[in-house]
Amino acid sequence: MRYNLIFYFPNECRNSIAALFGGITYFCEEVVSNVRYAATKGEIIKNISTTDINLVAFSITTVNFYDVYNIFSYVKKEIRYNEKVIFIAGGPHADGDPNSIINAGFDFVFSGYSEESFALFLNKLINTGALPTNNIVISETSLLWRSKSFAKLTNNYFPPLEIQRGCRYRCNYCQSCKRLSRPIYKSKEAIDEYVDEFMRLGFKRFSIISPDAFDIRFSVDERSPENIMTMFEYLKSRGIDNIEYGQFPSEVRPGADTEVYFAILSRYTKNRKIVIGAQSLSDERLKKINRGHTVSEIEATMEAAYKYGYYSIVDIIFGFPDETVDERLWTLSKFKELCKRYPSRLHVHYFLPLAGTELYKTTPSSLDKETLKLLDGLEKDGRAKGWWREGKKMVDKIIRMRDTFSK
Numbered sequence: 001m002r003y004n005l006i007f008y009f010p011n012e013c014r015n016s017i018a019a020l021f022g023g024i025t026y027f028c029e030e031v032v033s034n035v036r037y038a039a040t041k042g043e044i045i046k047n048i049s050t051t052d053i054n055l056v057a058f059s060i061t062t063v064n065f066y067d068v069y070n071i072f073s074y075v076k077k078e079i080r081y082n083e084k085v086i087f088i089a090g091g092p093h094a095d096g097d098p099n100s101i102i103n104a105g106f107d108f109v110f111s112g113y114s115e116e117s118f119a120l121f122l123n124k125l126i127n128t129g130a131l132p133t134n135n136i137v138i139s140e141t142s143l144l145w146r147s148k149s150f151a152k153l154t155n156n157y158f159p160p161l162e163i164q165r166g167c168r169y170r171c172n173y174c175q176s177c178k179r180l181s182r183p184i185y186k187s188k189e190a191i192d193e194y195v196d197e198f199m200r201l202g203f204k205r206f207s208i209i210s211p212d213a214f215d216i217r218f219s220v221d222e223r224s225p226e227n228i229m230t231m232f233e234y235l236k237s238r239g240i241d242n243i244e245y246g247q248f249p250s251e252v253r254p255g256a257d258t259e260v261y262f263a264i265l266s267r268y269t270k271n272r273k274i275v276i277g278a279q280s281l282s283d284e285r286l287k288k289i290n291r292g293h294t295v296s297e298i299e300a301t302m303e304a305a306y307k308y309g310y311y312s313i314v315d316i317i318f319g320f321p322d323e324t325v326d327e328r329l330w331t332l333s334k335f336k337e338l339c340k341r342y343p344s345r346l347h348v349h350y351f352l353p354l355a356g357t358e359l360y361k362t363t364p365s366s367l368d369k370e371t372l373k374l375l376d377g378l379e380k381d382g383r384a385k386g387w388w389r390e391g392k393k394m395v396d397k398i399i400r401m402r403d404t405f406s407k
């Protein structure tokens, strides 16, 4: 029997699917030619075969769960007479709340980093026809993750280098730190493999995934400016000079020691905008959400960025459950003060209760009129940008799914 694997491939899930495809190329090569990608529900249906067994796979985030569920339900209804279809899901939401996905009607959920376990599941299915006995498959990151790059061209997309997995901080709203108890880092040999593939495919713009741009490992096994300097030197020696760093997906975490890092960054990178993950300009809030840095460290980071010619994009989050109007007004007035000294823009995100975090079962607060008015004013003069309007809609979808399927 032939197996047809169809990945639903929206932009926000490209990196997760690329890692799974990397695993398939290492552990289950015979499936590679049977992989299909679909950007819409119509494309999923078009790719479903009536003769082969179809595995339709979705990567689910807490934010896209509502939309993926609607697509999945539509496809399931449309192909109801085809018994050869198995619906599979994974992704960050599956790590935090796998039961909700089973309750929503998916056949199997892979919870945890699944690049190896998913490929091994495919292997077993092909060789024996056996499906897992439990519909929730708990996976751990592959033991080979450090020594292999797991980055392959996937649906014409080549992912950034995931140099670090997990995070040593424990912010209580964040899913990234929940998947591993401590961070792990790619080995030099895996980075070599990544760069070989990057060069072979002819890509030019190089980017890296890391929760803290300045806390990577390359030549030294601790936080050190030497790591970013030796990494940039290495990339340069491999002919890579179009490097974007210190912005999504490798933002700068505020700290008192960032000046020396900016000094290095300014010598190697093309971008002159950096993203600082401040999250709030209130020390009380930073403490409550367990950020592990202070407002004065945010200020020191903006100052260091400015000294080396960087424009700061300052990420903050509004809408925490117990947030007050005064707290929001304080953060906005503090930013106005900082932005007079350091060229910068505020990037406003809405707090989202993500599955698996301490705050999953909480309800975000709504933004008050005064804050909205100030944000509109800042937006008009170019000092703020963000998703505070869309954020409310996202929250409504998350709560709807949580109330329906998370039991």
Ligand code: SF4
Pocket (backbone or CB within 6 Å): 167, 168, 169, 170, 171, 174, 175, 176, 177, 211, 253
């Ligand atoms: S520093 Fe960033 S990645 Fe790490 S726990 Fe906090 S929000 Fe998550």
